[in-house]
Amino acid sequence: MLTIDGHCDVRFTAVREQFFRNFTERGDVGASVCVYLDGARVVDCWGGHADAARTRPFGADTIVSVASTTKGMVALCAHMLAERGKLHLDAPVARYWPEFAAAGKQDIPVRWLLSHRAGLPAIRRTLPAEALFDWEAMTGALAETAPWWQPGTTHGYHAITYGHLVGEVIRRVDGRSVGRFLRDEVTGPVRADFFIGVPADADARAAEVIAPPPPALGERTLWDTLLADPMSVSARTFLNPPRPPDLVNTRAWRAAEIPGANGHTSARGVARVYAALARGGEVDGIRLLAPATIERAIVEQSSGRDTVLTLPTRFGTGFMLGIAGGPFACGPGRRTFGHPGQGGSVGFADPDARVSFGYVTNQYLTRTAEHPDLRASSLVDAVYAALR
Secondary structure, three states: OOOEEEEHHHHHHHHHHHHHHHHHHOOEEEEEEEEEEEEEEEEEEEEOOOOOOOOOEEOOOOEEOHHHHHHHHHHHHHHHHHHHOOOOOOHHHHHHHHHHHHHOOOOOEEEHHOOOOOOOOOOOOOHHHHHHHHHHHHHHHHHHHOOOOOOOOOOOOOOHHHHOOOOOOOOHHHHHHHHHHHHHHHHHOOOEEEEEEOOOOHHHOOOOEEEEOOOOOOOOOOOOOHHOOOHHHHHHHHHOOOOOOOHHOHHHHHHHHHHHHHEEEEEEHHHHHHHHHHHOOOOOEEEEOHHHHHHOOOOOOOEEEOOOOOOOEEEEEEEEEEOOOOOOOOOOOOEEEEEEOOOOOEEEEEEOOOOEEEEEEEEEEOOOOOOOHHHHHHHHHHHHHHOO
8 A cells, every 4th residue: 555654734735645546547656746835845755666676666766866966966066166266157168177168169158058058968979888977088179079069159958968068067167076066065065865866875775767657559759750860960969979778777877077967866856955045045054145146047048949859948057947848847937947857857946936846756647648747746836835
């Protein structure tokens, strides 16, 4: 019998109810959801199993590979360095990373890396699978790659390369990898489980990621469109280097720093970090950013049809912004920002409502027009209904 553990303030009972329905109606196997309101944890629920065989319970501290939900943490690290005066977002990337100037990229500013406008969503040269785990191989290949479009003229989702591009700038400026910086400057101080590079002592807490079931006969997914032409920028974005389907459940994947795609966290972890950003940059006396830095970070930089994803996306400087039909579209006028991840996870902050939200799941799903993934959005809708 399914049991939902944790606590939920009575005002947010509907969130717990929707979380239960995610298991009974929407396909969840193991998941957790966490909500902070003005720095106080008001929802903290978990349930199900951490493995496909359903032999391990999914606990409060179970961590999951959350794909692009990681990008919000990378953006936060960059803005912390910018606030300290160590990184200038409008300076050329080549000021910090001289090799990046090759192939006509000498004038690309750091801001365009963060807002997916640099024209570098994919590496042109074909790389072997093992290159994904080789930081120098990835950053060296990016440094030599010519942009796929005139930088700054449009935007396209830098699905994997975002983490190496921004992460290398962070490393050049600070000396620490983005995973180490996150641990030292963010998750350690605020006591949050969010890893880019899972340490060995946390490995046993990692859930098994369960691949999405195939779509029904005749249904098309976004992947059918993106991967139709293997040499297109969209296909190269996701397939170069290649990634076998079971890679995400290996120790090699968990241990590596692939900052655009392989963060591991719990709902508590991601909601805790965004709790600070939802209330001007501070939680429990620990300040990550100044309010003015957050305001600048969420000014829209890119919006409209995404050159890579071929659907509308909207970005500030590093953070994804709320958009109609998106996972944190919380109604007109909401200034929500954060990042979702492939498969269903999401973390975001709402600075006006002073709300932060985290949801992680080990059952990845792929949306289709006929069967959209409503797990996160049902929880988000219940949160905002409770706030009315």
